[in-house]
Amino acid sequence: MKYLFLLATSLTFATPGLAQDQDSEDGGCCFLIHERVKPETITVVASGTAQRVSETGQSISVIGANEIASVQGPDLTRVLERLPGVSLARSGPLGSQTSLFVRGANSQQLVVTLDGVRLADVAAPSGGFDLGTLMTGAIDKIELLRGSNSVVWGSDAIGGVLALTSAQIDGVRAGFEYGANDTLTADATLGTSGNGYGLTVSGGHVRSDGISAYAPGTEADGFRQWHGSLRGYASLADGLSLVAAARYADSRVDFDGFPPPTFSFADTPEVQTTRQGSGRIGLDYDASAVSLKLGLAYSDTRRDYFDDAASTAPNFATSGRSWRADFSGKADLTDSVTLNFGADSEWTRFTTSFDPQNDARLSSAHVLLGYHADGLHLSAGVRVDDHDRFGTHWTFGANGSYELADNLRLRASYGEGFKAPTLYQLYGFGGNVALRPETSKAYEAGLEYGDRSGSRHLAITLFRRDSRNLIDYVFPAGYFNTGRTRAEGVEVEGGFALTDQLRARLAYSHIKATDRATGRDLPRRPRDLASAGLDWETPVAGLKLGADLRLAGDSFDDRGNFTRLDGYGLLTLRASLPLGERFELYGRVENVTDTDYQTVAGYGTYGRSAFVGVRAKW
Numbered sequence: 001m002k003y004l005f006l007l008a009t010s011l012t013f014a015t016p017g018l019a020q021d022q023d024s025e026d027g028g029c030c031f032l033i034h035e036r037v038k039p040e041t042i043t044v045v046a047s048g049t050a051q052r053v054s055e056t057g058q059s060i061s062v063i064g065a066n067e068i069a070s071v072q073g074p075d076l077t078r079v080l081e082r083l084p085g086v087s088l089a090r091s092g093p094l095g096s097q098t099s100l101f102v103r104g105a106n107s108q109q110l111v112v113t114l115d116g117v118r119l120a121d122v123a124a125p126s127g128g129f130d131l132g133t134l135m136t137g138a139i140d141k142i143e144l145l146r147g148s149n150s151v152v153w154g155s156d157a158i159g160g161v162l163a164l165t166s167a168q169i170d171g172v173r174a175g176f177e178y179g180a181n182d183t184l185t186a187d188a189t190l191g192t193s194g195n196g197y198g199l200t201v202s203g204g205h206v207r208s209d210g211i212s213a214y215a216p217g218t219e220a221d222g223f224r225q226w227h228g229s230l231r232g233y234a235s236l237a238d239g240l241s242l243v244a245a246a247r248y249a250d251s252r253v254d255f256d257g258f259p260p261p262t263f264s265f266a267d268t269p270e271v272q273t274t275r276q277g278s279g280r281i282g283l284d285y286d287a288s289a290v291s292l293k294l295g296l297a298y299s300d301t302r303r304d305y306f307d308d309a310a311s312t313a314p315n316f317a318t319s320g321r322s323w324r325a326d327f328s329g330k331a332d333l334t335d336s337v338t339l340n341f342g343a344d345s346e347w348t349r350f351t352t353s354f355d356p357q358n359d360a361r362l363s364s365a366h367v368l369l370g371y372h373a374d375g376l377h378l379s380a381g382v383r384v385d386d387h388d389r390f391g392t393h394w395t396f397g398a399n400g401s402y403e404l405a406d407n408l409r410l411r412a413s414y415g416e417g418f419k420a421p422t423l424y425q426l427y428g429f430g431g432n433v434a435l436r437p438e439t440s441k442a443y444e445a446g447l448e449y450g451d452r453s454g455s456r457h458l459a460i461t462l463f464r465r466d467s468r469n470l471i472d473y474v475f476p477a478g479y480f481n482t483g484r485t486r487a488e489g490v491e492v493e494g495g496f497a498l499t500d501q502l503r504a505r506l507a508y509s510h511i512k513a514t515d516r517a518t519g520r521d522l523p524r525r526p527r528d529l530a531s532a533g534l535d536w537e538t539p540v541a542g543l544k545l546g547a548d549l550r551l552a553g554d555s556f557d558d559r560g561n562f563t564r565l566d567g568y569g570l571l572t573l574r575a576s577l578p579l580g581e582r583f584e585l586y587g588r589v590e591n592v593t594d595t596d597y598q599t600v601a602g603y604g605t606y607g608r609s610a611f612v613g614v615r616a617k618w
Helices: 002-008 065-071 423-427
Strands: 059-063 086-090 098-102 110-114 139-146 160-166 171-179 183-194 197-211 221-237 240-257 266-286 290-306 316-332 337-352 358-373 376-387 391-405 408-419 438-449 456-474 478-497 502-515 528-537 544-552 568-579 583-590 609-617
Touching: 059 456, 065 139, 065 544, 065 568, 098 160, 337 423, 358 423
Parallel strands: 110 160
Antiparallel strands: 059 139, 086 098, 139 160, 171 183, 171 609, 183 197, 197 221, 221 240, 240 266, 266 290, 290 316, 316 337, 337 358, 358 376, 376 391, 391 408, 408 438, 438 456, 456 478, 478 502, 502 528, 528 544, 544 568, 568 583, 583 609
16 A cells, blocks of 8 residues: 555656757757757757658657656666667666667667767777666656667667767756665756856766665665766857767666685675766857867776775776767758768777776768658768778668658668777787677668657567677687677557547567577567556646556577576556646656566566655756
8 A cells, every 4th residue: 555655645747848949948959940849859860960850761769858757767777668679688776787789789789878978888898888877867868779870870889879868958957756775866957048058067866775686685785876967058159159068977886796615696795886977078060051060079987896895995997988079060952952971080098907008099981961852851871980900991871761641651771880899809808909890781661650759659660680790709719700690570669649638658579689600599688578658647636647567578698598587577657746836746666566577697676666756946
């Protein structure tokens, strides 16, 4: 009964879904267009500049501020799991290593950006980004492109692109949440804007006693994080603006390991700390027929590992840093022909407790020609990358969309992807400077009616991706290009306003991701994934009720397919209630049926958990 009581006394704040041909009432200044549209219908992941999702032939899902707020809580992965083609694996409680697999691609084969800054740990063996260190905080928009797109995004874009955008507001937002496992979340966002300027600053804290990372264990593994960010712009002249964004996060998570003398997985007092800093400063120029962007971005990740909380010196440490200079633009050549172009150069550096400092340089340029007229949208482009170790690599891509009838379009795309060898793979333990980049060729075709934010939406997509030269560690010799994989399947995504107050959504994916050398399934990729939800605004004082169901089929934990991970279903119930114009009470119960499941063999997951919170805005 206590969970029903928590829901009955709960509430959710939703930010108005606004789109910008001028500063919104939230103070956001995102892009210029000729008519007001919802931000959820605009994307940057297809071409690198703002365009409507309907103008591209690629599979792109956009989640806006309203939906992020309705899901509740600091865990970004619970929002991402609503999208088709997405599966996740987490090694323990909140804050633990979290991998995102898009259409069966390795988690490191996904470009992740926040406010235009690439987030990656260049000192990690495979160079990916750990989503366990990123909370929802001030994030206001999520874009996910599923499929290879290295023409625009370069290295790592084999699986796709995840672009996150933080809020720009004029006012104050604050929130506080408390719940299971002594989990506390507190966030605040302050913003101001005026004639030609805007600045938003956000900060927050997440703390949890957690659960045991070792599933049968009795020692809870906790997590805490402090994070802060800022985003701003200032008009320097007509059409010319100075833009800046930055983020810093300090995290600490307890984890379990493999202690002597048996070296079997068990409870241990080990601790990992992570300090992440990133930012970008640039100039944006926007005229009637041309837009240009010039910027310099920085990203730094430092990890320390301790035997226990009382240790004063780490037993292992890593440090990875990158600088990226970028230039991009878009020109309207005619009323129907556009040209996107860009160039960038990235310098990366890493060191660990056992590996000396090494660095690498990757420079590139790309062009993307587009045609947009009479319901037909075509784009094709090429990219060239030059790496100071593996040399020159060319990438091609093309996509198209054709409106068959009102709101109904046929779309298709071909994309190539590549992933440069990481500094660790080149110079770390078992490093090999003769490695070649991982590559992919991806194909897809689909039908789509409406858009994800509309009253009626349905999309069906068939896809296939072949990857070659995948880099793996071959014991005891080191890293080599050995792998070949194929991922193919179908995705279905839909959303329907059943009445003015009741909305339903669904997503289903069947993904067969296999090792082409052995025919076995790739680890931790369920073949079948589904999510569904209902949201109802009741006639009682603005009370909103919601339910989310997540289903995952069986998978394997290892490449040999010896250890099976059973499928599972998770149900979440949500509620929110406005208290006047400025406050909102909310609550939810996760894993209502107390299902026992694992996404990584031997690692613990949460049982039934309840949370309540309050949000405020001024």
